[in-house]
Amino acid sequence: MSTPQAPAAGGGTRGTARGRPKFLPLIIVLVLVAAAVWAWRTFFTAPSVPDGIVTLSGRIEGDDSAIAPKVAGKILEIRVREGDTVGTGDVLAVLDDSQIHAQEDQARAALATAKAQEQAARDQIAVLEQQLEQNRLQTAQASTDAEGRVRQAQADLAAAEANLAQQQAAYQNAVFNRDAYTRLSQQGAVSEQQRVQAVTAAEQQAAVVTAARRQVDAARGALTAAEANLTNPAIRSAATAQVQRQIVQQQAMIGSANAQVAQALGKLAEAEANRRDLVIRAPFGGTVITRAAEPGEVVTAGTAIVTLLNLDQVYLRGFIPEGSIGNVKIGQRAHVYLDSNPNRPIDAFVLRIDPEAAFTPENTYFREDRVKQVVGVKLRLTGAFGYAKPGMPADGEILVRGTEWPKGWKGWHSQ
Numbered sequence: 001m002s003t004p005q006a007p008a009a010g011g012g013t014r015g016t017a018r019g020r021p022k023f024l025p026l027i028i029v030l031v032l033v034a035a036a037v038w039a040w041r042t043f044f045t046a047p048s049v050p051d052g053i054v055t056l057s058g059r060i061e062g063d064d065s066a067i068a069p070k071v072a073g074k075i076l077e078i079r080v081r082e083g084d085t086v087g088t089g090d091v092l093a094v095l096d097d098s099q100i101h102a103q104e105d106q107a108r109a110a111l112a113t114a115k116a117q118e119q120a121a122r123d124q125i126a127v128l129e130q131q132l133e134q135n136r137l138q139t140a141q142a143s144t145d146a147e148g149r150v151r152q153a154q155a156d157l158a159a160a161e162a163n164l165a166q167q168q169a170a171y172q173n174a175v176f177n178r179d180a181y182t183r184l185s186q187q188g189a190v191s192e193q194q195r196v197q198a199v200t201a202a203e204q205q206a207a208v209v210t211a212a213r214r215q216v217d218a219a220r221g222a223l224t225a226a227e228a229n230l231t232n233p234a235i236r237s238a239a240t241a242q243v244q245r246q247i248v249q250q251q252a253m254i255g256s257a258n259a260q261v262a263q264a265l266g267k268l269a270e271a272e273a274n275r276r277d278l279v280i281r282a283p284f285g286g287t288v289i290t291r292a293a294e295p296g297e298v299v300t301a302g303t304a305i306v307t308l309l310n311l312d313q314v315y316l317r318g319f320i321p322e323g324s325i326g327n328v329k330i331g332q333r334a335h336v337y338l339d340s341n342p343n344r345p346i347d348a349f350v351l352r353i354d355p356e357a358a359f360t361p362e363n364t365y366f367r368e369d370r371v372k373q374v375v376g377v378k379l380r381l382t383g384a385f386g387y388a389k390p391g392m393p394a395d396g397e398i399l400v401r402g403t404e405w406p407k408g409w410k411g412w413h414s415q
Contacts, residue, residue: 052401054328056377058318060338060392062311064289066304069095070277074298080306082291086282093293093305095278103271111264118257125250128243135240150223157219164212171209174202286310289390312385315351316396319374322357327400329353334379334398338388342395346388350398351380 049055073095080092181198184190290307293299316336320328328350335345354376379396381388388394399405 050406052399052406054320054324054398054400055395056318056320057395058316060314060388060390060394061317062309062314062390064307064309065283067092067280067306067308068302068304069280069299070301071274072300073278075293075295077295078291078293078305080288082288084288086288087285088282090282091279092282093280097275097278100271100275100278104268104275107264107268107271111261111268114257114260114264118254118261121250121253121257125247128247128250132240132243132247135243153219153223157216157223160212160215160219164209164216167205167209167212171205174205178202280305282308284310309390311389314381314388314390316348316379316381316394317376318396319376322373322375325375328377328398332398332400334396336379336381337395339393346384347382348379348396349382350377352378
């Protein structure tokens with residue numbers, strides 16, 4: 001009984017063993033192939049990208065600005081730290097202004113002195129102009145008076161000379177009578193009294209002639225004096241010229257004072273500008289990424305105190321193969337994908353294209369990749385402000401044909 005059953009049991013066992021190896025390895029192989037295909041498509045193959053789109057990879061960058069004072073000085077305070085957000089015109093740091101105040105005081109003192117000198121010169125000119133006008137009037141009056149006096153002296157001299165001639169004629173007549181009466185008295189024709197009267201009349205007339213001669217001499221002296229007064233206008237003119245020269249000198253002093261005023265104003269404006277420069281303000285809104293100095297330090301002009309970066313104006317810096325760059329133009333629409341949210345496209349546009357091609361930059365470890373030439377491109381992000389920060393790796397895509405993204409296209413990350 002037991003002998004016939006052994007083959008049946010053994011035959012059942014061999015049939016089951018034969019069926020399992022026949023299908024199980026095939027299933028395992030198919031599963032492994034499917035897994036390999038999925039892994040290859042997922043991790044090693046690039047997504048299918050339409051012809052109108054050019055892709056690139058790179059990292060987020062931004063143009064930072066090193067903020068430095070225009071003048072040297074000691075830092076009194078710095079009001080920001082790394083990571084702070086500032087707006088346009090916000091105070092970043094303040095420098096000591098004691099030296100600038102001293103310069104301002106010196107410039108104001110020089111300005112006051114120059115203005116005082118200018119005013120004094122103007123006042124002196126006013127006085128000299130009055131003297132000049134008086135000299136001109138006196139010159140004209142002196143000329144008129146001198147000419148009148150000369151004419152009067154000439155008339156007086158003529159009258160005196162006429163009177164002298166008349167008196168001399170009368171004296172000759174008196175002398176004739178004296179001599180005649182003397183002869184007649186000796187002859188007894190006239191009385192002694194008549195002779196004495198004739199002698200006395202001759203003597204008196206001689207005295208009159210002497211007085212007339214003196215009057216002529218006096219008239220001549222008066223004429224000489226009057227003629228001498230004719231030089232007074234010239235003297236007055238010389239005084240007028242002297243006053244005019246003094247006015248010119250004062251005008252030159254005004255010019256010099258004006259130059260000093262302008263110089264002092266320039267120094268004062270420079271000092272005030274330097275004082276304003278001691279307050280260092282943010283030239284644009286952004287984020288403080290470095291703080292390179294501390295209060296108490298003495299910095300020179302141009303020494304960076306903080307570095308600002310505008311996170312609203314970051315861009316993706318990437319590279320495109322030289323063979324594809326011919327389709328890329330400034331202003332074309334683009335998308336940027338951050339690793340933190342690879343399925344969310346950030347709107348962007350082509351900001352800049354490098355003018356020359358270069359070899360593949362950065363982290364290229366394969367010889368076949370190192371010999372390829374690429375062109376650098378910047379994609380300016382117009383959305384997701386604050387999320388994209390410098391240093392982040394990112395990918396991008398550029399719409400090089402048309403103005404709208406292909407229908408159904410959700411980005412090459414999702415393909």
